[in-house]
Amino acid sequence: MRAYKSLFKIRFINTLQYRTAAFAGILTQFAFGLLYILLFRAFYAQGNVPENFTIDQMTSYIWLQQIFFVLFYMVDKNPLMINQIEQGNICYEMVRPMNLYGNWFCTLYAERISKTALRFVPVLILAIILPGGFGLGAPASALNFLLFLVNLIIGSLLIISINIIAYCLMFHTMSSIGIFSIIATLGALFNGSMIPLPLTPTWFQALVNFLPFRYVNDLTFQTYVSSIPLIDSLLQTGIQVAWLLFFVLVGNLWLKRNLKKVEVQGG
């Protein structure tokens, strides 16, 4: 466990160095948040108000999306890991007495948490102080907030476990380009990053319930704004945990199988 802790620490501290990128990120997130809210407000103004998703809920949903953008974005292209697979540096990972899955999970998680830590507070503050119904509202209830925190943590682990599946696929394609683009697009569509899921047609909402993507972030945000009943949120948290376990198990087995068959040619 100590090794994972150290690895987490070293990656966390290292990512904190990139302050300019974080600052640019903060501005982007703030601008995008405002734009999205203005856009969807226009639909609401036309009288198309959906049931169970008021304008205030929508506004909070969008802000949460922007605040936790780096925690939940679909693909995390880690140059170190891509290099390990494409260039064969995985050699060195294999001569260490350490589980590679744990090693990767730790690295990816540390970098995400680090990036989030740098950005989420400024965006959060900006979102709270915005006046005139444009800002982030309070959680629906204390219970909603508690469950939101649980969903947030499980969701952040779930996205890492999905990312590792992408890296496992990379062993077969030897290129990072295609896989990551596909996952990024499908993910953004099915997890509500493009259009908040409560604003999508009923059949679509039914469909995404069967896919893993919305359990990464949409569930978390809907729990906060209480656009689904608390009891449903609780039940879906169970599904969220099941997806996490599923992807961790599949990732572990797949990586193990890949390592058995891995070929590293040349000096």
Next chain:
Amino acid sequence: MIEVKNLTKEFKISKKQKGFLGSVKGLFKREHTIKRALDNVSFTINDGDIVGYLGPNGAGKSTTIKIMCGILTPTSGECTINNMIPWKDRVTFVKDIGVVFGQRSQLWWDVPVIDSFYLLKDIYKIPEDVFKSQLEILTKQLDLADIINVPLRQLSLGQKMKCELAGSLLHRPKILFLDEPTIGLDATSKLKVREFIKQINKELGITVILTTHDMNDIEALTNKIIIIGKGQLLFNGSFDEIKHKYKNYRTIEIEFEKEYDEIKLDGFEFIKKEGRIQTFKTAKKDFKIADFVVELSKKYKVIDVQVESISLEEIISKMFEELGV
């Protein structure tokens, strides 16, 4: 003790066809060729040996090392190291080995070297006191004090190699694998690295297996060499054995008083002529320089004769030639 028996490794390589049409065809049907990187290789290495593993580019050196490190699974054959099978007991096995691949880096690129070392300490579960003393020894022997706090990416190639070596030895491995450890290093760094390898072998009894293209590495370090070519074992024995076998190979450079045409000498092979200087090669067993000069002076006016033994580099390339690789 390392025992390798009938080790064979095959790679599947997909063939790319030429041109645009070929590429389109390749989308639907891939052709594969099987490349045999290792073919029935067997050898034994004893504890405390320094073994040089030689062969031309693409002979299968790195493949063997990677199998012995547990990275690759062989197609067939056996390999037992300290009673373990590397690729089966990988996680347990790698605790006892250190590995340096000259062209790759095991330390973290963007953090100070010392941070990488501390991370390795936790990964290998090295006790605090062992780590401290080992770090102190390595810092001293490799002269690392000034560079240990600098991020790896800012170090020169020679400094990097020294750090890599230190990193591979922190956990006091019993076996050290070095894949081209002196590649790209300048003369001074090479000497330092060699000296260090010798020292750890002697003082700590670490078995060292190294591949290199630098014959001086071999000459300075190893007591045993294994040569492979085209995936097959060609030679396995002591360095002296090879030297002895080729000790009669000599190059002779003769400077005459005036320019002669190509001279024909019995048992000597003419190599080249540059003005008054002519060069020959011989493998004569009973070559005696004094007799040779006397004999030569009877016919020609000789100013100077220089005799050189064949260099190791030439020996190895001669062996490759004879063995047909």
